[in-house]
Amino acid sequence: xxxxxxxxxxxxxxxxxxxxxxxxxxxxxxxxxxxxxxxxxxxxxxxxxxxxxxxxxxxxxxxxxxxxxxxxxxxxxxxxxxxxxxxxxxxxxxxxxxxxxxxxxxxxxxxxxxxxxxxxxxxxxxxxxxxxxxxxxxxxxxxxxxxxxxxxxxxxxxxxxxxxxxxxxxxxxxxxxxxxxxxxxxxxxxxxxxxxxxxxxxxxxxxxxxxxxxxxxxxxxxxxxxxxxxxxxxxxxxxxxxxxxxxxxxxxxxxxxxxxxxxxxxxxxxxxxxxxxxxxxxxxxxxxxxxxxxxxxxxxxxxxxxxxxxxxxxxxxxxxxxxxxxxxxxxxxxxxxxxxxxx
Ligand code: CUA
Numbered sequence: 001x002x003x004x005x006x007x008x009x010x011x012x013x014x015x016x017x018x019x020x021x022x023x024x025x026x027x028x029x030x031x032x033x034x035x036x037x038x039x040x041x042x043x044x045x046x047x048x049x050x051x052x053x054x055x056x057x058x059x060x061x062x063x064x065x066x067x068x069x070x071x072x073x074x075x076x077x078x079x080x081x082x083x084x085x086x087x088x089x090x091x092x093x094x095x096x097x098x099x100x101x102x103x104x105x106x107x108x109x110x111x112x113x114x115x116x117x118x119x120x121x122x123x124x125x126x127x128x129x130x131x132x133x134x135x136x137x138x139x140x141x142x143x144x145x146x147x148x149x150x151x152x153x154x155x156x157x158x159x160x161x162x163x164x165x166x167x168x169x170x171x172x173x174x175x176x177x178x179x180x181x182x183x184x185x186x187x188x189x190x191x192x193x194x195x196x197x198x199x200x201x202x203x204x205x206x207x208x209x210x211x212x213x214x215x216x217x218x219x220x221x222x223x224x225x226x227x228x229x230x231x232x233x234x235x236x237x238x239x240x241x242x243x244x245x246x247x248x249x250x251x252x253x254x255x256x257x258x259x260x261x262x263x264x265x266x267x268x269x270x271x272x273x274x275x276x277x278x279x280x281x282x283x284x285x286x287x288x289x290x291x292x293x294x295x296x297x298x299x300x301x302x303x304x305x306x307x308x309x310x311x312x313x314x315x316x317x318x319x320x321x322x323x324x325x326x327x328x329x330x331x332x333x334x335x336x337x338x339x340x341x342x343x
Contacts, residue, residue, distance in 0.1 A: 039209045041182040045229075046201040047165075048185035051119045058115060062108055069100070123186065127165035127199045132235075134158050135169045138177035138190045138212065141219035141320065142283055142296040152242040152273055155283030156225040156296045161235040162205045170196040178214035181227050187213045202229030207292070218319035224297030245274025246286040246342050257338025260331045269322070272342065282322060290343040295320065307336050 044050040136158065137144040145158045160166040170179050172190035180187040181200065188198040202208065212223035230238075249255040258275060261267060267277035273286045291301050295317045299305040309316050310332065312324040327335060 039182040041186075044183055045206065045208060046184040046203055048123055048199070048201060049181075049183050051122060052186050055115060055119055059112065062112070066108070073100070126197065127167050131165050131167050131199070132161065133167040133169060134160070135171070136179060138170070138172040138174075138179070138216075138223075140174050140217050141212070141223040141317075143223070143225045144173075144283065147239060147242060150239060150243040152244070152286060153271070153280075153284035154242060154287055155291070156293065157228060157291055158225070159228045159230060159235050159238040160200050160202060161232045162202050162229045164232075165199045165201045168198050168200055170198065175216050176214050177212045177216050177223065179210065180213035181208050181210040183208045184210075184227060189214060200227060202227070205229050205231065211297075219298075219317055222296050222298040222317055224293070226292050241287065246272045248274075249338055249341065251337070253334045253337040254341050255338075256331070257334035257336070260327065260335050261338060264327065264331075264335075265325060266335075285339065286342060288342050289340045303336050303340060306339060307332055310335060 041049060042053050042056065044053045133148055135146045135148060137146075143156050143158075144153055145155060146153045158168075168179070168188075170188055170190045171194075172192055174192070176192070177190040178187045179190060179198065184200050184202055185198060188196050190196060206229055208227040208229065210225045210227055212220055214220075216223065228238075249258045258272075261272065262275050262277050267275075267279060269279050269281035271278045271280060271284045271286065273284070289301075293299065294301050294305050294309050295313065298317045299309070305316070310325050310327060313320050313322040314324060
C-alpha cells in the first residue's frame, strides 16, 4: 500500500510538517525585515559599520562551529548509547568535558572579548581636530541639524563629505533618543543634560537612512533621518546654503504663500531664513522643498502630502506636536507652492 495515502501515516506526518512550516516561518521573519529600503548593518558603507559587521560575522561563524560541534556530540552520544559500546574507558569523559566544555569556550570567549575591546576602542576614537562637525538635537519626533559657526538649521537630513570622518555632537531637547545609521555607525544614545559624540564616515556617496533606536513615545517609528554622503565641493555648497537666506519667491502664488506663512500661524513655530520668521519650536523650513520626507519619514515630500500635513498633521502623525492649521482653502495652494519652492 502506498504509505502517503495511508490516513494513519498522514496523521503521523502532520506534526512534522507543522514543525517544518514553523521553522520556515521563523527563518523568514528576520529576512522580511531586510526587504525594501530598510538599511542593514550587515551591508556596511563606512568604517564604523564595517567593524561591527566583521565582528558580527566572526560571532556568527563561531556560533555555527559550536552548534555543529554540539550536534555532532549529540549524534555520537545517541549512537554510542544505542550500541552499549564499551570503547570509552575511565577518564575519557572527564577529559572531553574539560577540553570541549571548559577549554574551548574559554579560548573562544577570550578571543571574542579581545576583538570586542579592539573595536570598542576604534569606534570610540574621536576624529581629528580639523574634522567637520555637525550638531544634531533629538526632539519628539524629529532631528534638528546645525553646524557650529553657521547661522542656520535644517531637519532630518545631514550632509557629510564622502571618505572623511565627521564629528557628530548629539543632544536631546526632551527624552532619551538614539542616533543610529545602520550602514555607517552603531547607535549612540542621546541623554538629557549631556553632550554625546560620535562620528560618521561613508566610503561611497549615497543617502543612508538613519533611525531613532530608543523608544521615545508614540511617534518613535517616525523619527527617521537621512545622511547624505557627497563629494567635498557639494558638502561645502550645503554648508553655504545652510548659512544663507532661503530662496526668494519667484511667482505671485509663491509670494502670496510667503505672506501667508509669515503672517499666519506657521511663523509662530517655524523659521525660514530671511523672512523674519525665526521661531525654533518646530523644524527650520528654509530648505523644506528639498527634503526627502515630511514628518521625519512619515510620508513622502510632495504637494499632496504637504497639503494634507498642513491641514491636519494629526491624521498623518498622530501625537505630533503640530496642531491642525486654520489655513483658508484658497491660501493653501499658495502656501504649498511657496514651501515646495524652498530648495
Ligand atoms: Cu526618538 Cu525614538
